[in-house]
Amino acid sequence: MKKKIVSLFLVGAMAATMLMGCGGVKTDSEAAAGDSGEETAEAAEGKNAYSDEIKIGFLPNVIGDSCAAAWAEGMEGYLSNFSNVTFNVFDGKASVDTENTIMEQMINEKYDAIILQATDAAGLAASTDKAEAAGIPVITCNLDADTTHTGLVAGVDVEAGQQIAEHIGETLGGTGKVVIISATPGATKGENIDKGFKAVMEEKYSGIEILDEQSGEWLTENANTVMNDFLTKYPEIDAVLCHNDAMAEGAAEAAKAAGREMQIWGVDGESKMLDYIEQGLCTGTVYTDCQRQGAACAQFAMYAVGSGITAKNLSATPIVKMAPIVVTQENLSEITEDMRW
Template sequence: MFKKKVLSVMVATLVSGAVYAQDEVRIGITQNNVGVDSYQTTYEKAFEEAAAANDNVDVVVLDAGGDVARQIGQVRNLIQQQVDAIIIWPTNGQAVIPAIRQAYNAGIPVVVTNSKIADAGLEYIAAFSGPDNVQQGASSAEMMCEALDGEGQIVQIAGQPGYTTAMERSQGFEDRLAEACPGVEILETQPADWNREKAQRVMENFLTKYDVIDGVYAGDDNMGVGALNAAKSAGRAGDIVFIGATNFAVGYEAIERGEYYGSIYQSPVDDAEAALQTALDVLAGKDVPKMNFFETPKITADNLAEFDKPVF
């Protein structure tokens, strides 16, 4: 089975329990919203397991619950605790910059994980570790072009408004779609906040509003399967191509059944391990690139057998 390896050498070193310094390091992480989906839940578990495998690492694990103000307070609290490094999965890529700047001024390196912050804050971080969400959107657009032979009318179900990952995936999808197949028209885009039930309601509204929908692009498979469920209930699923991102187990299963055209393979376990290892490398004084993207390949029925079914 094909298993993506994120920063493979670094992850292997982490899992083996090797460390770069004799002294224990204390790393704080503030996550976006663990309860919102199974990707983030799996990420948290993998992060804690990776830290536990390393005798010289102590972690403070926090969850912002999707609340920007709470996350800013958590960063400030970690600064007061004088942790050695901070990892942040930003709730809002712009709003968290002042807190990150405070950590920078306090001499605490910050690693941004999974979702990038705005460009204005890049000078204050040590590194970013995560997927290239613009490329993910572009890859999804290429699959849509292939599935529709370059012609059709589609709708887009986006993630949480103002959230960097959602914006970047939409940007990558829209830009690449216009370039690769200008004959495919986006009728409308609506957010569903990474929520399957909300995506189902959004899709129900789309189905009522538009007599012809040839394709659906969803910012993740959780929302994509919600849209699929709405179309199945309306008896229109067979006429629509569904393409998502961040391949969830439900998306993988839908591809197996032939109901879902494709997605983007991304592992929360690799995501978490890479973030922790990036922080350890920064603390060890290693030469760490500012942007550490990991591979997120396309997944369709043609290559499904090469990938392990996601555990989230």
């Protein structure tokens, strides 16, 4: 019986292998390039930004965070000037699988441009290639895809890590103990903040010891739990680096409850974090004007649709960098009400 079962499955596997071996099998981007012969030519000429029907999709990592909401608001604000543009926002649900599925759907529905916050750079490369091959420009927002595409509007991550390391290093006078509450393992943004932070620490502040690093999975409540654990484990902590503001807020609440004082840093610059800084619960954050970044993505997308530029016209991905602004109590007033999100 066993032999019969195994042989049945092996026959299936062999049949599949033979199909692959018999040529004619195309990868996604090859197939998309083949299918879109005419469309690619049309896209190369570009569309009229004021009169042609244009459909733009925004696919963030998750729709539920304040950053994504601010980006969408910025994009919508800009695109609402064009009555001929339809703008749809999807939810990547922090899943590579979901993002790939939605990318495929947008390609099938012949969107004119896609703005993507890639949950994973390598994991979204294939579908980005497929979209570009089908003549659809892909603009990545903050989290890039690991392939040449129409454009990237980058917030700060490596630079944020570097700048926070500089501040901590200087204010502690080159010696002290630091803990890190990190992003979900594997998340590109978290990895980049870590890279920037650790590189500066190793290079310039070798007297500062990184005691521990645990994931708070981007969440306030998880960061609170992790911080409580750090506080019981380590009698001396001088500074905490959190990979986003939401986690910094959780860490601040834990430190406040324990009656301990230390520097607590986040990244993003959301309004709640700015309130925490004002109240002295957190030390600082690296602010990005997400609404402006969203608008920049939309402008980039409209430029690509109008000019017909896609990856095939480019040898590397053009990058627009947002300015990293380190915000502490000293310069908090520079972030005016209309800049808060």
